[in-house]
Amino acid sequence: MDLARSPADEAFRAEARAWLRAHVPSEPLPSLETEEGFAAHRAWEAELAADRWSVVHWPTAYGGRDAGLPRWLVFEEEYYAAGAPGRVGQNGVNLLAPTLFDHGTEEQRARVLPPMACGEVVWAQAWSEPEAGSDLASLTSRAVRTAGGWLLTGQKTWSSRAAFADRAFGLFRSEPGTARPHQGLTYLMFDLRAPGVTVRPIGRLDGRPAFAELFLDDVFVPDEDVIGAPGQGWRVAMSTAGNERGLTLRSPGRFLAAADRLLGLWQERGSPASARDAVADALIGARAYELFTHAAASRFLQGTPIGPEASLNKVFWSEYDIALHETALDLLGEEGEAADTGWSEGYVFSLAGPIYAGTNEIQRDIIAERLLGLPKGRR
Secondary structure (H helix, E strand, O other): OOOOOOHHHHHHHHHHHHHHHHHOOOOOOOOOOOHHHHHHHHHHHHHHHHOOOOOOOOOHHHOOOOOHHHHHHHHHHHHHHOOOOOOOOHHHHHHHHHHHHHHOOHHHHHHHHHHHHOOOOOEEEOOOEOOEOOOHHHOOOEEEEEOOEEEEEEEEOOOEOOOOOOEEEEEEEOOOOOOOOOOOEEEEEEEOOOOOEEEEEEOOOOOOOOEEEEEEEEEEEEHHHEEOOOOEHHHHHHHHHHHHHHHHOOOHHHHHHHHHHHHHHHHHOOOOHHHHHHHHHHHHHHHHHHHHHHHHHHHHHOOOOOOOHHHHHHHHHHHHHHHHHHHHHHHHOOHHHHOOOOHHHHHHHHOOOOOOOOOHHHHHHHHHHHHOOOOOOOO
């Protein structure tokens, strides 16, 4: 990818910056882990979509600007630099949508993507189970064939956004007794308000329901909501995971903006020499992550699928995020816990980074076995 921006790219950046300057709320929205905040963030998604800023890289037929991946990266830089709200629709936009583009039907894309783009339908990710988190292939929730579709039974847990979301997507075992655990799985979408679905919110340390458990009791799903071929869900899911870990879950703009904030904080605090190296590391890390992501995007645009290299990205950003927030809290001292600066909440959230989207232990196994060619040893 040519990192030099063309005049058209810069015009796009200027348009995005002007729109964000005119529309980003002057006060932070309530936490999206509350009913009030969820509704406010859903309204923000609609405001973005009204001017086609919610999914700039999608085709125009589905609500985007057909701007392409490089300009999505530009938009993300402007979005985070503007201090715009977190995206309540990110599970759908960043995980399900790429899966539908790769494996869905045209009917599914036309039906699912437009309401996703404007926040009318917000999606939860329903992958993990009580005994199947990082070891996703050991899941036991079932999909049983019935007339016109499937009946889902089982339990999902740690389902992001499920407390207030409308629909979910996940993997189900449709062919029990296969020779290998990742065979015989089917990828389905389902309605969280359908008969047989029970949603039980899980509170974080602050009591807010960032996740939920889902209990499924013969929940009917029509054939039209199967993504890819029945029994081939693992292949479809790995496409989702690759996008999540390697490209879309954490854009460079998020860390570039955070590193700039950290630099500003360090300067406000008198530029203490004791933190100079840590601040420099944060700035270098943000830039390195930006370049690595651009390289991944470049390979993707040339037709190379996002492969196990995504695990390198995931380990890097999740550990970088913690270090950046620790440096900020060191600079703030006691104020970091007492004042609502955003750094403390960001630090707590960063601690989950090495766990979600596949634990870093699993990512290191993938790096060792699939990139370095080392023998399997941990499992």
